[in-house]
Amino acid sequence: MSIELRGSYSTSRNNSLERNSFRSESFSEDRDQEVIPDVGCLSIVVLGASGDLAKKKTFPALFNLFRQGFLQPNEVHIFGYARTKLSDDELRERIRGFLSQGKGASTEHTDDLLKFLQLVKYVSGSYDSEDGFLLLNKEISAHESSRRSQPGTSRRLFYLALPPSVYPLVCKMIRGYCMNQSHLSGWTRIVVEKPFGKDLFSAEELSVQLGELFDEQQIYRIDHYLGKELVQNLLVLRFANRFFVPLWNRDNIANVQIVFREDFGTEGRGGYFDQYGIIRDIIQNHLLQVLCLITMEKPVSLKPEHIRDEKVKVLQSVLPIKYEEIVLGQYEGYRDDPTVSDNSNTPTFATVVLRIHNERWEGVPFILKAGKALNSRKAEIRVQFKDVPGDIFKCEETWTANVNHTE
Ligand SMILES: NC(=O)c1ccc[n+]([C@@H]2O[C@H](COP(=O)([O-])OP(=O)(O)OC[C@H]3O[C@@H](n4cnc5c(N)ncnc54)[C@H](OP(=O)(O)O)[C@@H]3O)[C@@H](O)[C@H]2O)c1
Numbered sequence: 001m002s003i004e005l006r007g008s009y010s011t012s013r014n015n016s017l018e019r020n021s022f023r024s025e026s027f028s029e030d031r032d033q034e035v036i037p038d039v040g041c042l043s044i045v046v047l048g049a050s051g052d053l054a055k056k057k058t059f060p061a062l063f064n065l066f067r068q069g070f071l072q073p074n075e076v077h078i079f080g081y082a083r084t085k086l087s088d089d090e091l092r093e094r095i096r097g098f099l100s101q102g103k104g105a106s107t108e109h110t111d112d113l114l115k116f117l118q119l120v121k122y123v124s125g126s127y128d129s130e131d132g133f134l135l136l137n138k139e140i141s142a143h144e145s146s147r148r149s150q151p152g153t154s155r156r157l158f159y160l161a162l163p164p165s166v167y168p169l170v171c172k173m174i175r176g177y178c179m180n181q182s183h184l185s186g187w188t189r190i191v192v193e194k195p196f197g198k199d200l201f202s203a204e205e206l207s208v209q210l211g212e213l214f215d216e217q218q219i220y221r222i223d224h225y226l227g228k229e230l231v232q233n234l235l236v237l238r239f240a241n242r243f244f245v246p247l248w249n250r251d252n253i254a255n256v257q258i259v260f261r262e263d264f265g266t267e268g269r270g271g272y273f274d275q276y277g278i279i280r281d282i283i284q285n286h287l288l289q290v291l292c293l294i295t296m297e298k299p300v301s302l303k304p305e306h307i308r309d310e311k312v313k314v315l316q317s318v319l320p321i322k323y324e325e326i327v328l329g330q331y332e333g334y335r336d337d338p339t340v341s342d343n344s345n346t347p348t349f350a351t352v353v354l355r356i357h358n359e360r361w362e363g364v365p366f367i368l369k370a371g372k373a374l375n376s377r378k379a380e381i382r383v384q385f386k387d388v389p390g391d392i393f394k395c396e397e398t399w400t401a402n403v404n405h406t407e
């Protein structure tokens with residue numbers, strides 16, 4: 001028997017987050033201490049607002065939060081910042097197509113869209129210029145005064161939709177010119193996306209650089225993939241379900257496959273991808289996080305620190321990967337992308353088998369598979385259970401065929 005959990009690409013409006021979860025609880029300095037209510041206005045700054053991530057993911061995510069009531073129009077302002085010269089209206093036009101539902105949009109959706117776009121402003125400046133960040137600070141401060149936010153209570157969130165090479169410089173500028181003077185309940189937060197560095201050395205270096213500028217509680221290293229419903233449901237499936245609790249181990253599970261496929265290639269964005277490859281782009285972050293959620297022990301609570309501790313433990317039990325348990329490939333036509341070098345050997349497909357050396361998982365292969373330009377688009381976790389003893393249905397063992405299946 002196998003169970004398959006499939007990824008959904010839709011965003012549910014009926015999500016179970018409490019309305020204030022974007023506020024005090026998730027951003028409280030010390031989650032064990034009394035939560036101080038957020039009272040000041042909120043400025044969200046998307047740095048790299050002219051780019052791909054901003055228009056495809058960040059602004060649509062902010063719009064969804066707005067529609068669900070997490071961002072209140074009377075307290076929030078959203079600033080885009082990048083070098084490209086754009087007016088407020090030009091930025092709004094750029095992102096509008098990614099927020100609208102086209103001709104079939106309801107009046108309610110269209111009204112929400114107009115209201116949301118009015119909250120968006122644009123500031124142009126370079127990532128290393130004092131002038132740009134002084135101007136940004138001036139605009140944020142003007143918004144805070146217009147909302148009569150009590151000094152020290154306002155909140156500033158900086159989302160870095162930028163290439164990682166720019167993070168240290170931009171963070172220095174934010175630290176120097178744009179920090180909230182938060183002596184009451186106000187705060188400043190920095191959100192960075194994956195990839196966090198390129199290897200262990202660069203990740204540690206980046207950590208040190210950010211750590212010199214901000215407290216750990218101010219830094220959010222995020223992986224947007226973990227917000228998908230499929231991934232969010234994993235903890236509930238495992239730890240709130242008596243049916244699965246006794247089965248989730250090496251005695252019952254033959255193998256687990258974690259698969260991410262895209263049916264499109266780099267589409268002109270090979271410049272970024274070619275420096276990283278599919279392992280750094282998908283496997284090291286998204287799929288390893290999913291692996292942790294599937295395999296870790298039950299955390300003491302749902303606090304981020306407790307979940308992190310369990311993830312670390314299971315990662316420490318992963319054995320070195322065997323060379324013969326890796327398959328790498330590159331799709332035909334990848335090098336035709338003008339942003340990719342003609343002799344690139346960057347993998348666009350990879351399968352690796354991970355083995356976890358602990359009491360629960362010894363002997364169970366975890367097959368992580370990711371690829372671009374494949375025959376379908378799918379995010380899937382397949383948990384293959386062992387055959388029942390004394391099978392009367394004469395089932396064939398299919399999983400080995402699946403494991404060896406070439407895309
Ligand atoms: N795109 C995605 O779907 C996606 C998914 C997950 C994670 N990410 C990560 O999110 C970050 C942003 O991705 P993206 O796809 O939006 O990148 P992008 O479009 O290449 O870059 C975003 C913006 O950054 C500025 N920029 C680009 N290259 C720069 C450079 N060398 N120096 C200074 N500024 C530069 C450009 O704005 P200006 O020229 O106007 O300043 C550009 O519009 C990256 O770390 C990426 O790995 C992206």
